[in-house]
Amino acid sequence: MRVSDLFCCVSALVLWAAVPVHAQEESGESVDSITVRGEVLSTFDGHPLSGVLVTLHDLWRITRTDELGYFEIPNVPVGPHELGVYALGYETLEQYIEFVPDEVLAVKLDAAPIQIEGVQVEVLGNTVLEYRSFGTRYDFIGGDLLEKYKQRYGYITDMIRARFPGVRVHDMMGTGQTLCLLSTRSTTSLAEGSGCALMLIDGLQATGEEVSQLHPEVVASIRYVTRMEGRLVYGALGENGVLLIETVSGQARRRR
Numbered sequence: 629m630r631v632s633d634l635f636c637c638v639s640a641l642v643l644w645a646a647v648p649v650h651a652q653e654e655s656g657e658s659v660d661s662i663t664v665r666g667e668v669l670s671t672f673d674g675h676p677l678s679g680v681l682v683t684l685h686d687l688w689r690i691t692r693t694d695e696l697g698y699f700e701i702p703n704v705p706v707g708p709h710e711l712g713v714y715a716l717g718y719e720t721l722e723q724y725i726e727f728v729p730d731e732v733l734a735v736k737l738d739a740a741p742i743q744i745e746g747v748q749v750e751v752l753g754n755t756v757l758e759y760r761s762f763g764t765r766y767d768f769i770g771g772d773l774l775e776k777y778k779q780r781y782g783y784i785t786d787m788i789r790a791r792f793p794g795v796r797v798h799d800m801m802g803t804g805q806t807l808c809l810l811s812t813r814s815t816t817s818l819a820e821g822s823g824c825a826l827m828l829i830d831g832l833q834a835t836g837e838e839v840s841q842l843h844p845e846v847v848a849s850i851r852y853v854t855r856m857e858g859r860l861v862y863g864a865l866g867e868n869g870v871l872l873i874e875t876v877s878g879q880a881r882r883r884r
Contacts, residue, residue, distance in 0.1 A: 664701040666733030668693050668713060677715055677737065685710040685722075685856055712856065713737065767792070770849035778844045785840055788871075792852045795825075795869070807836030811855050811869050825852075825869035826862060830878050839873065848874045 668680045676697025683690045684701060686709055693699045704727065713721040718737040725733075769777060769791050777787045785807060789797050798808045809825040827834045829842065851872040858866025 661703045661705055662727060662729045664704045664709075664727050664733070665731075666699055666735055667697045668699070668715070668735045668737060669697060670718070671736045671738045677718070679715075680737075681712075681714040683712040683714075683856055685712050688856075688859060690856075690860075767853065768849065768851050770851075774847065774849065778847075781844065783840070784842050784844055784847065784850070784873075787844065787847075787850060788852070791850075795852060807840040809852075809869060809871055823868050825871050826858065826865050827871045827873070829873045830875055834873075839871065842873065842875075846875045846877065848876045850874075 664684070666682075668677045668682070669675065670677055676693070676695075678693055678695045678697060680693040680697070680699075681690065682693065682699045682701070684704065687704065689701050689704070691699050691701055706727075706729075708724050708726045711721070711723055711725050713735055715737055717739060719740045721735060721737065727733075769787060773791075777790065781787050781790065785797050788795060788809070796810045798810065807827075808823075809827070810823055811825070824836070827836065827839050829838065849872075853861065853866065853870040853872065855867060855869050858868070858870040860866075862870055
């Protein structure tokens with residue numbers, strides 16, 4: 629073999645070996661992580677939905693779709709993750725999915741009615757605006773619905789059970805905290821002593837006992853903030869969800 633032929637073979641071998649290494653460096657991902665890609669479409673007409681909130685709940689990763697309904701979440705560990713897709717006027721999608729490398733998800737959302745309990749004009753701060761933008765259809769008790777609940781139920785815990793299907797209500801008499809709210813998607817057990825939602829009465833943190841003893845007649849509104857929303861607005865304190873209670877007088881009263 630001539631020297632020139634040997635040089636060509638060695639050069640070709642070096643180039644062939646360098647290609648995968650170069651491609652891996654450009655991607656910025658290891659073999660243990662992938663980029664989750666997908667598009668969100670309307671089931672009704674197949675049009676892309678822009679500005680849709682897309683989350684991986686278990687990783688606290690959040691993004692939004694672009695004008696073509698496309699989204700990307702890079703550096704996602706290989707394995708199943710809890711996908712959440714939220715769009716105003718559409719049904720919510722929350723599901724564990726085993727993501728496949730190089731696969732583009734096609735997420736189709738069904739239209740849903742938007743419930744309006746009343747029109748009220750008020751000036752909101754940036755934090756409140758961010759909170760309202762993530763509101764769900766079943767997170768609020770107020771107005772006429774609250775009056776109906778006051779006539780129907782004698783305890784605030786019964787109101788919470790009736791209105792918030794994504795919450796489990798536990799009465800734990802004799803433990804010092806008689807009420808604990810758990811998200812139905814939470815993996816934390818009561819035996820571990822954690823996982824209960826943060827509770828606020830008129831903006832002040834309250835115990836489960838204080839909430840359960842609150843008389844329905846003094847309640848002005850009740851709102852439940854889900855885990856993802858609570859994390860965004862309240863940080864680590866809200867990672868298990870948040871129960872917000874406003875009273876008529878602005879000061880919590882106890883059940884007599």
